Amino acid sequence: xxxxxxxxxxxxxxxxxxxxxxxxxxxxxxxxxxxxxxxxxxxxxxxxxxxxxxxxxxxxxxxxxxxxxxxxxxxxxxxxxxxxxxxxxxxxxxxxxxxxxxxxxxxxxxxxxxxxxxxxxxxxxxxxxxxxxxxxxxxxxxxxxxxxxxxxxxxxxxxxxxxxxxxxxxxxxxxxxxxxxxxxxxxxxxxxxxxxxxxxxxxxxxxxxxxxxxxxxxxxxxxxxxxxxxxxxxxxxxxxxxxxxxxxxxxxxxxxxxxxxxxxxxxxxxxxxxxxxxxxxxxxxxxxxxxxxxxxxxxxxxxxxxxxxxxxxxxxxxxxxxxxxxxxxxxxxxxxxxxxxxxxxxxxxxxxxxxxxxxxxxxxxxxxxxxxxxxxxx
Numbered sequence: 001x002x003x004x005x006x007x008x009x010x011x012x013x014x015x016x017x018x019x020x021x022x023x024x025x026x027x028x029x030x031x032x033x034x035x036x037x038x039x040x041x042x043x044x045x046x047x048x049x050x051x052x053x054x055x056x057x058x059x060x061x062x063x064x065x066x067x068x069x070x071x072x073x074x075x076x077x078x079x080x081x082x083x084x085x086x087x088x089x090x091x092x093x094x095x096x097x098x099x100x101x102x103x104x105x106x107x108x109x110x111x112x113x114x115x116x117x118x119x120x121x122x123x124x125x126x127x128x129x130x131x132x133x134x135x136x137x138x139x140x141x142x143x144x145x146x147x148x149x150x151x152x153x154x155x156x157x158x159x160x161x162x163x164x165x166x167x168x169x170x171x172x173x174x175x176x177x178x179x180x181x182x183x184x185x186x187x188x189x190x191x192x193x194x195x196x197x198x199x200x201x202x203x204x205x206x207x208x209x210x211x212x213x214x215x216x217x218x219x220x221x222x223x224x225x226x227x228x229x230x231x232x233x234x235x236x237x238x239x240x241x242x243x244x245x246x247x248x249x250x251x252x253x254x255x256x257x258x259x260x261x262x263x264x265x266x267x268x269x270x271x272x273x274x275x276x277x278x279x280x281x282x283x284x285x286x287x288x289x290x291x292x293x294x295x296x297x298x299x300x301x302x303x304x305x306x307x308x309x310x311x312x313x314x315x316x317x318x319x320x321x322x323x324x325x326x327x328x329x330x331x332x333x334x335x336x337x338x339x340x341x342x343x344x345x346x347x348x349x350x351x352x353x354x355x356x357x358x359x360x361x362x363x364x365x366x367x368x369x370x371x372x373x374x375x376x377x378x
Contacts, residue, residue: 005232006033006053007075008045021045023053026075033064041066050076052232056198067199069232107252110259114213116156119325123299123313124286125306130157130214133250133259134306137220137280139266140290145297145317146265147171147218148179149290152321154216154263155186162213163258167204169194169222182319194226201227201241208249211256215249219265220280243283311335 006023018037023045025031033055035045040063045053048068052075056065071078113129115121121129124136140146151166158164166189168176173193180187197203204223208215217223220242228238249260266280281287287303298312311331314324 003054003056004031005069005075006055007071008049008051008053010049018042021049023055026052026073040064044068054230054232056230065198067230069230072232072234072237107259114157114162114261115160116153117160118153118156119313119323119328120153120299123301123307123311123328124304126308127306130261131306132213132261133252134261134285135246135250135283136261136263136286136288137266137284138263138288138290139268141268141292144290144292145315146290148183148317149297149299149315149321150216150263150265151179151186151189152183154214155183155189157214158189159185163211163256164189165207165212165215166191167194167207167215167217167223168192169200169226170218194223199230201231205245208245208260209254211254211258212249212260213258214261214263217262217264219267221267239279243279247283 005026007026009022009024011020011022020037021035021042023033023035035042039045044066050071051068052071054067054069056067059065110132111127113121113125113127113131115129125131130136138146138150147170154164154166168191171193172195176186176191192203192207194200194203200223204227224235224238224242227233227241228235231238233241246260246262246264248254249258250262252259254260281303284303285305286301286307289300289302291298291300293312293314296314297316298314300312301307301309303309311328313328316322316324
């Protein structure tokens, strides 16, 4: 059965009995589905009056597989009626409130980094650790180990007492179970398997509202595509919904008022460009590349409002994750030496110029002499 979308219409009730519902197909009004109180989906339909009911098939137990979505295409005709009934309203001027940084009431919890206990803490921020309320996008080609290395990091935070969550839109329970042989420390991490649910949009919203310190999502594209298909939303509307949802939780808008940090995995195109709009570049705190250099793997920030960029942290994947802390520390030390040497050379160059007068401005020409020359030439 292909996916069909229906409007919900309540039928006249029989005395002492709950009313029936009639579902009318959006594309073919002659196609209708009667939902009686005995139907297993009766309560679901009753709760979604005024929305669009999507029937995606029949489950093994014979129950219709349903999701609901907003009436984006005005199948009920309410928007058209409103346009006819009301003249176009003139927008009132917006009230603008300018903000001074000194007036911001910032919760000090935002400046308490979450520590993994690895060299990654120095890599991700100048404060040392993942900072609350940040949004990190991680891109890399298939097989480089994006999910593995990032899962290891949030598991470390979970073990340290942080509320960590993994949203998997690509792997199922069997896929994850195979990891346990090499990564037994992952066993207690809470995981949301998105494929298990008929209404992924509502499930994600409700789960994030529980309040989490850090959330890893794999992947941005799969979450957006799944929600887009099940909710009949456009790609742009889906992306805006997901980014707005993450931004709201960044600000602590959840049940526990936790400033959630998000690490979101991006898929790469064949041309080596991440899949998604340019909004991701501008709205995120940091953009991380995870890539191969020969046969070695490394992480590198191309954008990072909280720390350094252009520094590579190499790692290996075996029975666990091993970060090359010695090389990373050595590279930072060498960079510092080069910076100090450039500064010293600049100071010596300035001293040399002063000694021989190269930095002394030339005297201005005598005004009277210049006038005499002009007169003589005339």
